[in-house]
Amino acid sequence: MSKKFKILCLFSLIAIIIAAVMNMNTGFLSLHIQDFFQNSNHSQIAEIRVNRILVMLLAGISIPTSGFLMQEYFQNPLAGPDILGITSVASLSVAFYIFFSHDFLLPEFLQNSFLSLSAIAGSFALMLILLSMSNKFQDKSYLIIFGFLVSAFAGAIVSLLQFYAENQSLKNYILWSFGANNMVTRNQIFLLFILVSIGMFICFKTIKPLIGNSLGSSYAQSLGVNLQHLKLLIIIASSLLSASITAFLGPILFIGIIVPHFCRLIYNPAKLWQQWILNMLLGMLIMLLFSTIAEKTQIPLNVISSIFGIPVILMMLLKQNKV
Template identity: 85%
Template sequence: MSKKFKILCFILIVAIIFISIINLNTGFLNLNFNDFLSDTSNNQIAEIRVNRVLAMLLAGISIPTSGFLMQEYFQNPLAGPDILGITSVASLSVAFYIFFSDNILLPEFLQNSFLSISAIIGSLLLMLILLSMSNKFQDKSYLIIFGFLVSAFAGAIVSLLQFYAENQSLKNYILWSFGANNMVSRNQITVLSILVGAGLFFCFKTIKPLIGNSLGTSYAQSFGVNLNHLKLLIIATSSLLSASVTAFLGPILFIGIIVPHFCRLIYNPAKLWQQWFLNMFLGMLIMLIFSIAAEKTQIPLNVISSVFGIPVILMMLLRQNKV
């Protein structure tokens, strides 16, 4: 582990702690230290802010990790968590639940739970389809095209549902799609932590085969890398990480593309273990900054990530064209 990498990690960890503290103190009310530790009149507000910070940390870990895996496997710097249609299908599942559950009377906490469950179930179903289709697509590009077609089909159905939806249902779906980082409960944080933890465990299993895969197919096979098994593991891991965040926080776009790009700029892109850790640290920092910006401006989180991400991706395209 080089000295440069240790310094980068130290700087990012200090920045994450500093921005987390700022995030806890960002809102309509000024809170003091006792509000976070004891049962004061502002204790519930303090708990919401703690949940918000935890949600951003988990999203910052999972989305860039998913993008990192996609980009390294497909060898494409513009690949992201939504390249296989996982985010689109999660959004479609939530749309079906919101638009067709008007007549079902459920407590609010159950409504939020079923909202998340519907997104996860839809993403898992697509993951199973992708796993079965991956054996038929030996060329990686065909899998990308399949994901694009799934995204387009899911988007078309969502648009159709929005066209015929009642006003309140349409409003609920739009609010979810904006990314509601303030609406995540402690129980949901626990479930999200378990899902992200499982995704990181599978990610750990993919790094070493990815290193062999990055050196070429023949080289990887000569060192005993099972390329078909690696493909299945990449799909399952990326799907789990991106779907879990989408289920609880809504679709957060472009972060999975731009964070791995920044990490490759600041450190050796060939060192995948270090790149993975940098993606998680930088992802947490960026998501915390976006959360502060969302609280200060009252602009939805997804809008902020898109406004930031689109110019960066455009610059990436122009930079690649020059090369």
């Protein structure tokens, strides 16, 4: 590891700690440190804030990693976690659940759990379809086209459901799509942690083959890289990471595109192991900062990520056009 990389990691960790403390002290009430460790009148609020930080850390790890895998595999800096249609199908599954479950009387905690499980189930169903279709798509670009078609179809169905939905169901779906980070319970965080851990383990298995893949398909095969196996691992890891976050937080847009872009700007893009680590660190920092802004301004998390991400992507397009 170079000295520059160690310094970047050190500063990132310090910034993450500062951002976490800021996030913990952001809200309608001012909390004391004993509220986080002892039973008090504000212990429940302290628990909500701790849960908020934990879920932002997991989101900061998952979304940039998913985008990093997509960009490195497709060799396209504008590829994101939703390029395969996973996010769109998760949104469609949630829409079906919200719009058709209002006749069932369920406790609130079960409603939130079933909402997340519906998103995960829909995403996993698409992942299985992608895995079965990947053998037929020898060209990487066909996967992108397939994902675009799936996203367009899912978006059309969601629009149709919204058109015929009752007012309360439509409101519930819109609130979910904004990205609510205060609604995640400790049990849900534990489940999310398991899903993210599995996705990160699979990602770990893909980094070395991705290094060979970045040098070209022929050279990668000469190094013994199984490109078909790599494609399957990329689909599983990226789908699992993006779907799990979408299920519990709603669609968080653009983070999976802009974080890998920033990491390539500040460090050697050819060193994928270091790039992966930087993506996780910078992702956690950005998500904590966005969460703090969302709490202070009461602007939905998804709106903040869009306001920040759209100008960055536009600059990336202009920069590529100049080249």
